[in-house]
Amino acid sequence: MFDNLTDRLGKTLKNLRGQGRLTEENIQDAMREVRMALLEADVALPVVTAFIEKVKQGALGQEVQASLSPGQALIKVVQAELVSIMGEANEELDLKANPPAVILMAGLQGAGKTTTVAKLGRWLQETKKKSVGVVSADIYRPAAIKQLETLADDLSLTFFETDVTKSAAEIALNAIEQAKRKFLDVVIVDTAGRLHIDDEMMTEIKQLHAAINPVETLFVVDSMTGQDAANTAKAFDEALPLTGVILTKTDGDARGGAALSIRYITGKPIKFVGVGEKTDALEPFYPDRVASRILGMGDMLSLIEDIEQKVDKDKADKLAKKLQKGKSFDLADFGEQLEQMQGMGGVGAMMDKLPGINEVPKEMRDKVNDKELSRQIAVIRSMTKQEKRHPDLIKGNRKKRIASGCGQELQDVNRVLKQFKMMQKMMKRFKKGNMANMMRGLKSNMRGMRM
Known part of the structure; x- marks a missing residue:
């Protein structure tokens, strides 16, 4: 949701961010773009009119004008007005009644x-x-x-x-x-x-x-x-x-x-x-x-909540203890990670909640295909227990058998193995830590992540 609006607003506000100061003229130009973006998003006209008017008033206010970074200050005004239009805070269900x-x-x-x-x-x-x-x-x-x-x-x-x-x-x-x-x-x-x-x-x-x-x-x-x-x-x-x-x-x-x-x-x-x-x-x-x-x-808060609610904590703890003992991350572990990601709605759902995702070119975002997750899981399920525990065994004829077993090509199997190797290297960094350290490491990785 909001893909088109995010792209349009991002470009408009980025231009303002580079301005030394805000003037009525550059605010007017920006608001014209914002108005067009909202109308293209099929927002009702009375909502667009009220939103633009409030943002203009906020942008020309003393706090924004006196700010050292007026472009950033304007973004805060836009964010506050978006929140205001949608209702300030989440309103929970009122279930205070004699049951049921x-x-x-x-x-x-x-x-x-x-x-x-x-x-x-x-x-x-x-x-x-x-x-x-x-x-x-x-x-x-x-x-x-x-x-x-x-x-x-x-x-x-x-x-x-x-x-x-x-x-x-x-x-x-x-x-x-x-x-x-x-x-x-x-x-x-x-x-x-x-x-x-x-x-x-x-x-x-x-x-x-x-x-x-x-x-x-x-x-x-x-x-x-x-x-x-x-x-x-x-x-x-x-x-x-x-x-x-x-x-x-x-x-x-x-x-x-x-x-x-x-x-x-x-x-x-x-x-x-x-x-x-x-x-x-x-x-x-x-x-x-x-x-x-x-x-x-x-929206890191929602992403963290998703992880807390949908990730199997027992499996995560088991994996953390396994790595602590110096045992290697294998293909069975990798398969479980992919299945848990699928359970969270796939890569697309997670990407939407990552900061700065709108700065990634749209063509690259469009290439993210959650069907690929299902294919990867199918490749791993086509392996024997021994192959999952000892990935180095997977060569030549074994690769052909795995590809045939899941109805895919040899290059699909190679791609899964390559991704597994990358994940295995990352997991080695957390050998000495517990699950909390693993999560901290993953969060710091995400902060510096670029596609």
Whole structure:
């Protein structure tokens, strides 16, 4: 998300950074570029106008004018206004209610509501340690009910059956009663996709809301619809008392107009963003971190949180102890590292959070292909245990057999072995340290990293 905006803003602000002082003229030129960048990102016009006006006022203020590096000071103003437009801070779910706390999910068809119900259930289960039940009040699409049941089974969420002969309100109330008997903490109610102009469907969801009185009413919307996402959310909010928004499919949205428009237009916070198709691809929305990413400053906090949540600590400790004992880093260890990286969303997801990534040429960034991770893992899985432990054995015929076993070319096997050698050299540097020292070393490497 924000790829195009980051590139445009980065170039504009870089030019200002070189200016000895800020004048009305060079600020005017810069703001014209920023305005164009925001409009191209499909940010709503009222948001763009308000943003430009506030940045201008801040740029011509005494603090910036008196600064020794006015270009840098202006970037701080831009960052502060981006944060302000998106909502200052992450607003957590309000689950302070007599259990079960009820969350109602609303939105248009095709926005990804059912998948988001499962993602949110998993997030509450793993991050907040809540027991979660889910129910589908979509009596129009049997496939949506089956989809939710399958996802719930995969994630060990409690699934409540849907009796399609009953109304949406009756189905939800029945699920809540069952959840009370099971002592569940949260019940998430999925609903049918509907248009705000469909009076009959809007009446149904109003009745459902009145019957179950949810603590959270979340609007699920596709970020790729840009500023239309904000306008649709506003229309729904006029019918339902929304408490927040979940933006889906942000991994496929290079513009980011929805994220920058929703809070300003609706007054409702973005609480979560969907960053991929897998059920663990849901992240809380932090305006300050997003603003840093837009300006190419990265988001190390989110990256560190990803590592803490998704990296298998037992495996990491085991590897650290193995290296401490002087044992060498082998291909089995390398395969585990690749699998853990894949579990974190792949190289692309990690790159987005690295500082200065926008300074890497776009052509090079576009060459990063997470499918390559899967290919590398397949090559390692095609090896025998002995070959993984003793990589020097892999020569000639063994390479051919490995390539044939995973359906790849000989050069693919050679490439994996070359990358392994590089990783092995790096791991030798941490032999005398524990896991904490390894992480410190990796962080210092990342600070000086250039692609």
